Amino acid sequence: MTVRILVADDQALVRGALATLLSLEDDLEVVAQVGRGDEVLDAAREHLPDVALLDVEMPGVDGLTAAGLLKQEHPGIRVVIVTTFGRAGYLSRALAAGVTGYVVKDTPSAELADVVRRVMRGERVIDAALATDALTAGQSPLTPRETDVLSAARRGGTIADIAAELHLSEGTTRNYLSSGMQKLEARTRADAARIAEERGWLG
Helix, strand or coil: CCEEEEEECCCHHHHHHHHHHHHCCCCEEEEEEECCHHHHHHHHHHHCCCEEEECCCCCCCCHHHHHHHHHHHCCCCEEEEEECCCCHHHHHHHHHCCCCEEEECCCCHHHHHHHHHHHHCCCCEECHHHHHHHHHHCCCCCCHHHHHHHHHHCCCCCHHHHHHHHCCCHHHHHHHHHHHHHHHCCCCHHHHHHHHHHCCCCC
């Protein structure tokens, strides 16, 4: 049986390389390639892949969001995240979205082909080093509102801008920023946003 694969990555060179390397395998066929997260569902509807390989950071919607939407509409498609972003928080989000594999882009092509075969057999395949990091990092200490405020803060802007965006008072916004900074042991709100983003806690 030939495994049909959808590859989604915003970097054309990476996308093409993945498709070419996987297509060298006798039992694998890349049936679709897309460069945006919001193109994943349409491609899946049209080409009906068995496995979707998704990058995390793509225009339109990110790969983790696309994975969740794909699993809702096509629960039979196995989703594997293939990314340069080995952040523990991303792994937690990926598992919550129902992905069956999570590997980093420097995985050798033969190993990636084996990952595709393993998820087709019903296995869940997670990069070992990343799984260890996820256990070490743990869950986000931030409340949902602290997360919202830090997400807005990473885009820059004043306290007033953040407050207006989230429909909060400026005082409440300052309080959420302050508590988030304390939890992350950050000196500035930009530093707190960076730390939370690197750990995959901002979504």
